[in-house]
Amino acid sequence: MDIQDFLALGAESNTEGQVDLRALDHVSSYDSHLMCPICHCPFIKPVRLQCDHVFCEKCLRSAITTFHSADSDHFPCPSCRTPTRHVSMSVPRLLTNMCDEIQVRCPLAENGCQELVPRGHIQSHVEKYCGYQLVPCPDESCDKKTRKKDLQAEKRCRHSYCRCSRCEEDVMEQDYEEHDLELCPNLRATCVDCGTMVVQRTLKNHIEACPEVVSPCAGSKYGCQARIRRAEISTHEQQCPLVAIGPYFEAQNTRINSLELNMQHLQQRNEVFEDGLANIRSTLVESSRISSRHGSGPTADTDESADRASNASSSNATTYLLSLHESLREEVNQITYALTDLDARASMSIMNECLRIKEDMAHTNAAVNTVRMQVQWLMNPRLHNDTRTASLRANGANSGAEARQLMAASAPGPSNAAGASLGPLRPRRPSDGGREGTKL
């Protein structure tokens, strides 16, 4: 059915005289899946939404009225917010059965009903079977109510007062039985031990003081087996050796207790010390392992300190630690020496390398110079030739000798003679001239 119908249905339903199932005291534990997520009670008249979420009919109705806006025909499911149009009134019978079989306490428990009933039956229990349901008095002139179980076959009013013969108190007839058996202050009871009659209320006090009650000897906790009447117990206790020795036992017990405490304390301390010792030992082993890797000197030293440490476990740890410190210091010193040595060596080798490289560089320089000179020497005749051909072309009549003189003057140096002598060996085509010129 859609929402409007569902809401309208709720307006009609009448809950007068119904047991409020939500207020019940659920005795047995129930599965949380049987619990309505809104009211956290086992489902009461469950209904189902399209998204298969189940709620109590009443809870869902109040949720819809709060969250459903009047103009829309759907509302969000309280659990998953799926927009929902239809509410299905049919849920699996399994679900309702499981909810109905949960044990609950009768809601009339405050009237005295102790009954536990499956929830499905609680309505009929309250209506028909519960004897603690209050019903109007059968006598119409009486305006009091009476419990159903007090109604007797003759159906007469039991609200009249009658007088208790013992305490002279007026008691309502329906309460008389209870008064007679339990509540009357003048009710007598017999002490089972001494046989005297006492008022029932003081029976408890009487039993504690009754001289006839059999009670154990004070030395019972130390092994006295005697169980004697209270009247005679003091004479027994005067003679009982266990009672006499009792205080001594007490003192011993306290001593043992305090010693045990002490021992625990000492054990704890011992554990702490042992831990410390173990720590020191492990550091020692480590340090000796490290120092054995370096040279021979420190090894001997730490061996010595190890020896010392092993018997120092009984003496004091400070000396041991000091010696350890000392050996470490020596190690550090040695490492420093080694470092300086290495430093010197390194600088020596660097110097050597430098010298060698310098020499090499000098050699290379010389070689480069020679090469440069050779190149110059090679270039000279070419230049010489170039100028000569150019001037020949330009001046025409100018004699080659003049040009040669010019060249000789512009290119002095030792290569000059060679250039002059080589020049004619290399005849040049006129076309070469321009190319050579651009190259230079």
Add this chain to the structure above:
Amino acid sequence: MAMAFAGKRLSKMNEHLPPGITLVKSDTLEEWQMDIKVLDDNPLYKDQTYRLKFTFSDKYPIEPPEVQFIELPTTSDTPRPIPIHPHIYSNGIICLDLLGRSGWSPVQTVESVCMSLQSMLTANTKDERPPGNNDFVAYNRRRIRDINFVYEDDNV
């Protein structure tokens, strides 16, 4: 209706609370106090405990409870600051759609609200108060249910 089963909820809740959430005070059925802790090591909230006050109306759980952080001074035995968060005003009022009428659902419980707040704090990285915090704290005299929050931030 609320009162009938609020007590029932309470007894059920004490059985198993999620980690980091403890019930501090529940002597009345109208007001409860809870302590929550942020469980991961978000530096903003590390090693801090915050006190939440739940106020239930007659219509709970159909209507949302009022939830806010409350502050206990640092001098007390149990100092409880107000966590810093861009949606928590310094007077403890929380801007969370879950707690408003639009976002509330009757299936929510005290635990689920606490867990939502835990995760809201966990996810936060900004060390700041909401914009307009000072004005709001100074001038707001309305009850929490009457404040019209605008839930603009979907990231938190």
